Amino acid sequence: MTTPTSTPVPPHASRPGDRAPAAAAGRRHGTRAARRREGRAGFGMAAPALVLLLLFLVIPVLLAFGLSFTNARLISPNPPRFVGLDNFLRAFTADPVFLRSMLNTFVFAAVVVPVQAALGLLLAVLVNQKIRGVTAFRVIFFIPVVTSIVVVSILWRFMYQENGLINSMIDTITFGAWQGMAWLNDPSTALGAIIVLSIWQAVGFHMLIWLSGLQTIPEALYEAARMDGATPRQQFANVTWPGLHSTMVFVLVTITIAALGLFVQVDVMTQGGPVNSTSTLVYHAVRKGYRELETGYGATISLIFFVLVLIIALVQRHLTRDKD
Template sequence: MIAPALVLLVLFLIIPVILAFTLSFTNARLISPNPPRFVGLDNFVRAFTADPVFLQSAWNTFLFALVVVPVQAGLGLVLAVLVNRRMRGTTLFRVIFFIPVVTSIVVVSILWKFMYQKDGLINSMIDTITFGAWTGVDWLNNPSTALGAIIVLSIWQAVGFHMIIWLSGLQTIPEELYEAARMDGAGPWRQFTNVTWPGLRPTMIFVLVTITIAALGLFVQVDVMTQGGPTGSTSTIVYHAVRKGYEQQEIGYAAAISLIFFVAVLVIALVQRRLTRDKD
């Protein structure tokens, strides 16, 4: 019964991982008449010493994750607390917040690319609010604003998903605990810190890990909106690996970048798990 799933798993996960690990130690090119040659650790040394774009991509990736993870998790929790209340219209708000999640990220990126143009909707709104004092910014063509623009888009697009995860965690907390807290004179803030937050610990771990992995794997928004520019200010590790492997056909070097990325994500996930583990 498990044979079909096992075959697919081996073909599309196990074998590619083994091939990537093997190719990372070679000079293989995607289309080349010459066979791959073993080069040892040369690809890894090149990444950290002779490829400034990789270093810039690594910095952009971790900066993106450093901002997105806490902001998206915190905003999702706030929205979940708000829509968890028993009041008219909460179902409508849940649907509104969740719509961007089920919309294709490619479509969302294209729409926001138009909105970020110098004569786009965002500059027009700011110009209206400031009564014509705003001169307008070409958000995606300015190195100081391009990555920030992608961060805002990414938070807006995915926060609804994590709102639903937080909401499911909130609904597992027994109402009797809140009643007992109110009887003891606890206000809303004390109820949150002593009842809600401890009850959300397993949910918090899941949310942090999933947001971190998704943030470190940033690719589509960059590929659609900026192609890594301007001047590499939005290039990420995944985008750089894809560009090296398929556009420049340096598949061995791209595999080495992918292996570095895998190790980095694994270490960060393990550190997160250790920091959020249950303590005796």
């Protein structure tokens, strides 16, 4: 009877159990290499956008921050000189136009933000109905948005003239009892006229945003509410409005930023007048920095504007956060 003998394993040969760690290590190395290749490819595709952001956003912001502490002028034989906080003190203590511009900016935003948001929501609810011709109404309301704001401002400037369309319409409605007025030449009505124009021009955009939010609410929720006997007002309060929370936050933030940055309408229609009644922070900064060549002081106004917008955005985000 023969005894089986085991075949000796060469020292250099690997056993099956030894190949598993090597294979796992190879897979990990291959995964890391693939991630590095993906990272390089992603960075390469993002590089053009990053370069543009660096050239036209990051560097200008840093330059504006540095210039705000100097007396730099756009054209001057003298080099800029560091003046510390003198520009900031000048803005709040020795520049009444700056204070008036800040007040006008806040008044404009305080009126435009709630009115434009509410009117956009109302139009969105109306054009969300399943009726014939609703697409035409959506297009009509959206046409002012795609029209150049410069063109719109020029047309409304003519409409606001003493013999313009606005006065003619009011004269017709009042059967000749209305005495025409130049809306943009009166300090008491100039800012209000720009507010009306701005709301009319941009409400169509926010109508579409509200409309997209309305169309994301499941119809089953409305069916359940109707089965429970909810009235249309109760459906809006308990189904529609809670479902529009994220849309509401986006609309408020976008309207606020656009309202605080008011410039084109003022520049085209009133140039800040009459008696600085329509001057805004952005317009005042551009006027000081480019037209009056006070680059350092204009940068200071821009920095103050940036801080104010940041604070307002943070407060607004805190107040509209999802409490749940």
